[in-house]
Amino acid sequence: MKTFFRLVALVKPYLWWMALAAFIGFATTGSGIGLLMTSAYIIAKAALQPPMVALQVGIAGVRFFGLARGAFRYAERLISHNITFKILAKLRLWFYDAIEPLAPARLMHFKSGDLLQRVVDDIQSLENIYTRVLGPPLTALLVTALMWFLLGSYSVSAAMIILCFHTLAGIGVPILTMQLSRGISVGIMKHKAEEQVLALDLIQGIGELQLYGNLPAHLAAMQSAETGKLQLQRKNAVIEGLHESLTGLLMNGAVITILWTLIPSISSGATANGIALSVITLAVMASFEPFLPLPSTIKHIEADQHAGERLFEILDAKPETIAPANPIPFPSEHAIQVKRLSFTYPGSTAKALDSLSFSVLPGEHIAIVGPSGAGKSTITALFMRFWNSREGCINIGGHNITLFDPEELRRNIALVSQKTYLFAETIRENLTLAAPGATDDDLKKALTAAGLSHFASKLDEWCGQHGMKLSGGERQRIAIARILLQRAPIMILDEATANLDGITEKEVTETLTAISAGKTLITITHRLKAMEKYHRIFVLEKGKIVEQGVHSELMAGNGLYRRMWELQHMTELG
Numbered sequence: 385m386k387t388f389f390r391l392v393a394l395v396k397p398y399l400w401w402m403a404l405a406a407f408i409g410f411a412t413t414g415s416g417i418g419l420l421m422t423s424a425y426i427i428a429k430a431a432l433q434p435p436m437v438a439l440q441v442g443i444a445g446v447r448f449f450g451l452a453r454g455a456f457r458y459a460e461r462l463i464s465h466n467i468t469f470k471i472l473a474k475l476r477l478w479f480y481d482a483i484e485p486l487a488p489a490r491l492m493h494f495k496s497g498d499l500l501q502r503v504v505d506d507i508q509s510l511e512n513i514y515t516r517v518l519g520p521p522l523t524a525l526l527v528t529a530l531m532w533f534l535l536g537s538y539s540v541s542a543a544m545i546i547l548c549f550h551t552l553a554g555i556g557v558p559i560l561t562m563q564l565s566r567g568i569s570v571g572i573m574k575h576k577a578e579e580q581v582l583a584l585d586l587i588q589g590i591g592e593l594q595l596y597g598n599l600p601a602h603l604a605a606m607q608s609a610e611t612g613k614l615q616l617q618r619k620n621a622v623i624e625g626l627h628e629s630l631t632g633l634l635m636n637g638a639v640i641t642i643l644w645t646l647i648p649s650i651s652s653g654a655t656a657n658g659i660a661l662s663v664i665t666l667a668v669m670a671s672f673e674p675f676l677p678l679p680s681t682i683k684h685i686e687a688d689q690h691a692g693e694r695l696f697e698i699l700d701a702k703p704e705t706i707a708p709a710n711p712i713p714f715p716s717e718h719a720i721q722v723k724r725l726s727f728t729y730p731g732s733t734a735k736a737l738d739s740l741s742f743s744v745l746p747g748e749h750i751a752i753v754g755p756s757g758a759g760k761s762t763i764t765a766l767f768m769r770f771w772n773s774r775e776g777c778i779n780i781g782g783h784n785i786t787l788f789d790p791e792e793l794r795r796n797i798a799l800v801s802q803k804t805y806l807f808a809e810t811i812r813e814n815l816t817l818a819a820p821g822a823t824d825d826d827l828k829k830a831l832t833a834a835g836l837s838h839f840a841s842k843l844d845e846w847c848g849q850h851g852m853k854l855s856g857g858e859r860q861r862i863a864i865a866r867i868l869l870q871r872a873p874i875m876i877l878d879e880a881t882a883n884l885d886g887i888t889e890k891e892v893t894e895t896l897t898a899i900s901a902g903k904t905l906i907t908i909t910h911r912l913k914a915m916e917k918y919h920r921i922f923v924l925e926k927g928k929i930v931e932q933g934v935h936s937e938l939m940a941g942n943g944l945y946r947r948m949w950e951l952q953h954m955t956e957l958g
């Protein structure tokens with residue numbers, strides 16, 4: 385229930401609007417009751433053939449309640465939907481704000497499809513919190529009070545009867561529905577989330593699924609999630625039918641019981657007359673309208689609770705990197721010093737980096753090389769503060785990088801990794817990501833310098849899903865154009881050319897060398913190509929620096945570097 389109250393707290397700023405909407409909802413049902421009461425009055429009275437003037441009040445009542453009902457319904461929908469959309473927009477913004485600092489460290493354990501489900505469906509389902517959960521019970525309560533007052537002023541026994549039947553419809557039927565439908569809404573949500581995860585995997589990994597013959601098994605899993613969802617939806621429909629029939633039954637039960645109680649008093653001429661009886665009958669029937677949605681309220685509480693838990697799981701997660709309260713500006717002098725840096729990934733026992741120390745002078749070009757799993761990419765992740773080390777530190781310009789605003793730090797370190805992500809947008813949008821204020825002229829210059837002059841006239845060309853319309857080399861060149869636009873003084877190239885064929889790799893490397901002139905460069909690679917150009921090379925093995933020097937010095941030794949170099953060059957020659 386804690387989650388539910390947290391969700392209710394979210395709508396606190398709209399409490400007065402919600403109260404107004406509930407009151408207008410009550411006015412709508414009240415007008416419906418008034419409409420039927422005045423209609424019954426006219427029909428019953430007309431049967432006694434009175435003069436026309438005796439019907440005037442009734443006719444005016446029908447006109448008034450008929451028009452008022454429509455106007456109130458419209459106002460109630462307008463206000464409640466307005467509140468709902470405001471709440472949804474607020475929740476979505478919260479979610480995006482919360483998710484951004486969690487990437488990538490805290491999102492590692494979530495599947496993309498599941499996150500998509502949370503941001504789209506879970507938040508959407510919370511729109512019911514006002515329209516189906518908070519509003520209808522309030523309206524039903526007000527209608528019960530109105531009927532108690534209307535009937536009570538006429539007959540106390542009729543008022544007691546309507547109270548009993550309203551209590552059964554407002555509490556008994558919803559509790560029964562809750563017992564019968566326990567777990568259904570949550571089950572439907574779980575199946576939907578499962579389907580979403582599988583659908584996204586299907587879209588993204590269709591090539592692999594086809595290649596390894598796993599497509600039928602994947603489709604079967606999707607089918608099974610769909611079947612599970614359909615079975616629960618069918619059960620849900622049966623229960624919904626049942627509660628609607630029960631509410632109808634109670635409405636008719638209330639009418640019959642009240643008639644049965646009041647008819648004797650007409651015969652005896654004590655309190656009731658025939659006209660009043662027909663008015664009461666129709667009023668009782670109309671008063672059950674706000675009780676119809678109550679059983680779904682209970683189901684929505686369960687669904688909202690589950691959706692809320694899934695959202696709060698993200699909203700409450702502590703980001704790996706928190707910006708300091710008073711960040712210091714990024715220095716203009718940016719010598720780098722890594723001191724006794726160690727790092728162990730959560731859940732792992734082995735150190736990915738073990739007391740690593742090295743320094744890079746401003747404008748110096750260094751390479752960090754080593755076999756797969758040596759910890760090279762972990763260094764990049766710590767520099768960009770995707771992860772944070774608890775042992776040792778990275779200093780830039782003499783300041784620990786934790787003292788900078790992470791966003792400013794990332795603006796000043798340009799990163800090209802092995803896999804450049806391109807959004808399913810135009811070339812322009814994929815470039816302005818790095819420099820939102822860049823002009824078309826800037827973009828064209830960057831494209832030309834990155835070796836993509838043929839794209840300079842195609843800024844509005846769509847890149848395709850994940851940049852599929854571009855070759856691997858072109859995608860890496862877009863990344864180069866991005867870092868040119870970013871104009872950062874420090875560059876990290878993390879296996880930037882690893883996925884390219886020999887000729888493209890050579891061309892892209894030449895472009896990268898040209899644009900890194902005058903900047904501090906850290907190249908991270910396991911491929912020992914053109915190593916002569918680096919001022920210093922650090923050889924990493926199992927998270928430790930085992931050798932360092934220039935290419936010729938390392939080749940003169942008989943260590944890991946030389947063995948890696950010989951192995952790679954022998955393989956290439958062979």
Ligand SMILES: Nc1ncnc2c1ncn2[C@@H]1O[C@H](COP(=O)(O)OP(=O)(O)OP(=O)(O)O)[C@@H](O)[C@H]1O
Nearest residue numbers: 729730732736755756757758759760761762763910
């Ligand atoms: N997110 C993670 N969670 C747990 N362990 C990880 C994670 N990422 C990397 N590791 C482990 O940390 C160690 C260093 O990984 P890292 O990716 O830094 O190596 P690398 O030298 O860049 O390798 P490669 O050249 O293959 O990319 C490896 O043992 C790896 O299994």
